[in-house]
Amino acid sequence: MNKLSISQINTNDMEEVEFICLRHIETPALWIENYSFSEEELNEIRTDFLKAIDRNILFGLTAKTEKGIIGFIWAELLPKRPDVAEIFSLWISPEFRKKGIATELKKKIEKIAIDRGVKKIRTNVYSSNKTMLDLNLKLGYEITRYDLEKKL
Helix, strand or coil: CCCCEEEECCCCCHHHHHHHHHHHHHHHHHCCCCCCCCHHHHHHHHHHHHHHHHCCCEEEEEEEECCEEEEEEEEEEECCEEEEEEEEEEEECHHHCCCCHHHHHHHHHHHHHHHCCCCEEEECCCCCCHHHHHHHHHCCCCCCCCCCCCCC
């Protein structure tokens, strides 16, 4: 594999921010049939992302090779529970999956969370994303709730 570097998200690099926000909003298409999003929704994600960083509640990492960003993770402190963080997005480029990058990003984001005084970190996973569910369980995450849907 190409030389991998992991660093904090650079919010001064708008191309990096744009890349992360776009991957975040388009990824549910992998699990949700007929999924789409608008430019307005993408703008909202970008705005919220930058505001959360400015308020010092969002922290994240990018994984890069000479090809550019090949993965990222971001978490936010919960507004009413600053000792709890939620991982909102984890993405790895398909060609780099199953190489331990997601595991490395999760472990590093957990270390940052601990350094920020976080006592609990949580995440959510689509039920059809067995790979991510298995990774979370392997890393010590526990299933604490189920979200149920019914098509009408």
